[in-house]
Amino acid sequence: MPMLSSRGFIAYLVSAFSCAVLSALFLTNHIHHDDNKPITLLASRVSETLKVWPDLEPSWRLVLATVIGFLGSACGTVGGVGGGGIFVPMLNLLLGFDTKSAAALSKCMIMGASASSVWYNVRVPHPTKEVPILDYDLALLFQPMLMLGITVGVALSVVFPYWLITVLIIILFIGTSSRSFFKGIEMWREETIFKREKTKQRATLVDSHGEDKTVRIDTKYEPLIPKEEKSTIQILCLNLRWKRILVLIVVWVAFLLVQVIKNDVEACSPWYWVLFGLQFPIALLVFGYEAVKLYKEHKRRMSTRNLECICEASIEWTAMNLAFCSLCGIVGGIVGGLLGSGGGFVLGPLLLEIGVIPQVASATATFVMMFSSSLSVVEFYLLKRFPIPYALYLTSVSVLAGFWGQFFVRRLIACLGRASIIVFILSGVIFASALTMGVVGIENSIQMINNHEFMGFLGFCSSQ
Numbered sequence: 001m002p003m004l005s006s007r008g009f010i011a012y013l014v015s016a017f018s019c020a021v022l023s024a025l026f027l028t029n030h031i032h033h034d035d036n037k038p039i040t041l042l043a044s045r046v047s048e049t050l051k052v053w054p055d056l057e058p059s060w061r062l063v064l065a066t067v068i069g070f071l072g073s074a075c076g077t078v079g080g081v082g083g084g085g086i087f088v089p090m091l092n093l094l095l096g097f098d099t100k101s102a103a104a105l106s107k108c109m110i111m112g113a114s115a116s117s118v119w120y121n122v123r124v125p126h127p128t129k130e131v132p133i134l135d136y137d138l139a140l141l142f143q144p145m146l147m148l149g150i151t152v153g154v155a156l157s158v159v160f161p162y163w164l165i166t167v168l169i170i171i172l173f174i175g176t177s178s179r180s181f182f183k184g185i186e187m188w189r190e191e192t193i194f195k196r197e198k199t200k201q202r203a204t205l206v207d208s209h210g211e212d213k214t215v216r217i218d219t220k221y222e223p224l225i226p227k228e229e230k231s232t233i234q235i236l237c238l239n240l241r242w243k244r245i246l247v248l249i250v251v252w253v254a255f256l257l258v259q260v261i262k263n264d265v266e267a268c269s270p271w272y273w274v275l276f277g278l279q280f281p282i283a284l285l286v287f288g289y290e291a292v293k294l295y296k297e298h299k300r301r302m303s304t305r306n307l308e309c310i311c312e313a314s315i316e317w318t319a320m321n322l323a324f325c326s327l328c329g330i331v332g333g334i335v336g337g338l339l340g341s342g343g344g345f346v347l348g349p350l351l352l353e354i355g356v357i358p359q360v361a362s363a364t365a366t367f368v369m370m371f372s373s374s375l376s377v378v379e380f381y382l383l384k385r386f387p388i389p390y391a392l393y394l395t396s397v398s399v400l401a402g403f404w405g406q407f408f409v410r411r412l413i414a415c416l417g418r419a420s421i422i423v424f425i426l427s428g429v430i431f432a433s434a435l436t437m438g439v440v441g442i443e444n445s446i447q448m449i450n451n452h453e454f455m456g457f458l459g460f461c462s463s464q
Helices: 002-030 060-079 084-094 099-121 136-157 162-201 232-239 242-263 270-303 319-339 344-353 358-382 388-416 420-450
Strands: 204-206 212-214
Touching: 060 084, 060 099, 060 358, 060 388, 060 420, 084 099, 084 420, 099 358, 099 388, 136 242, 136 270, 136 319, 136 344, 136 358, 162 319, 162 344, 162 420, 242 270, 242 358, 270 319, 319 344, 344 358, 344 420, 358 420, 388 420
Parallel strands: none
Antiparallel strands: 204 212
16 A cells, blocks of 8 residues: 555656656747747856855854754754755855855755764664664665666756756655645544554453453554663664665765766766766665565565565565665655755655654655765865855754754654654655745746746756
8 A cells, every 4th residue: 555655656746747847848949039049948057157155254144044954954854854945045045155055055964964863863762663763674775776866866957947947846845745744644643543542441440340450552553652671872783783884885985986086077978978877787786685685585474474574664575666666766866866955855755655654764764865965065075065164064053953853853752652743844844845945946037037048958968
């Protein structure tokens, strides 16, 4: 059931994105200037190439940006989506950074918040099982394909017109936020039913001898609150699987080396395409290894009639479903790279769709996002795309926000017994991002149209 609903959601994204791109191509071929020369429809890149770095000095704008950054980082990491859709408009409109510098600083904030969130999560036990709260199977399955998709999406982002990217942002964010919101409502209702049944069944019963008996139940929904039976060191040792972390680091380093070398190579030269194509076997090798492992374990469990899940996702790891996960990872990465969101806006809701409980979905999505965002930060640093003082300041704010956001929400879940709070936070962050980036994108697009700026698809090689 989770996989079927996920396929419907992906079908919505693919069909909506296809319609948007085909509409753009149609408009490109049919809109003309008064001089009868064909034009394409948007997005001058001139304004994006100007580097605008304001000084880091005390002001009401900096205070407001700090508050917004803190709240955005706290809520974004709890939901597992990062918060880039809030940071970029804030840095651009409030502090005055140019678009590219705002995107680079946004990655710094996401990296800081993700790192502190991961540090908090590895010190928290799994809410229902004696396993790590970070699902390494899902991380190894999605991280290489997500990073591959991000590099492709970043390359396409310089080709797509600005107005079309704005349309795609609205389609993606409205779709994922509404989907997550309804998922949260469904979970809230299940939790309410469970609480009601739990109260009834734990009521004291008086038997014929006048003895009190307490009926206790044990369901998969009961242990929503992290247990504190083990010491922090024991939990830390359980959550850290160094061999799998090493594999993720190797993939990260491989992608970083390819990107750094590619930046020094002439665009569209033979070596450029060799390096660009090198990313595919790197991603497919790691994904293929993990996919084969999950497939064999699934077949072995089915032969022994062992219905215990391999990982958090409540799906059958058949060849078709593994191929579907590969497609989702690539699509999520392309969308993230195209929109500058890092992929968290797709990965977080996707993990919930395939049956991962909110605590693990948030921790795993943040863990994967830490690798993808840090890759972008290192690359932006080598390209000198952001001012170091601002990056250090905003990253420090995000580090504190990521830790305290996790701390507060975990305590809230412990108090209310409702893990669906995480899903509502995720939905709220995505919806807020849709509003901020959508409004800013529409405003900039209208301004470009009024200024008669170039408004269409750019050549791939000339834009790199």
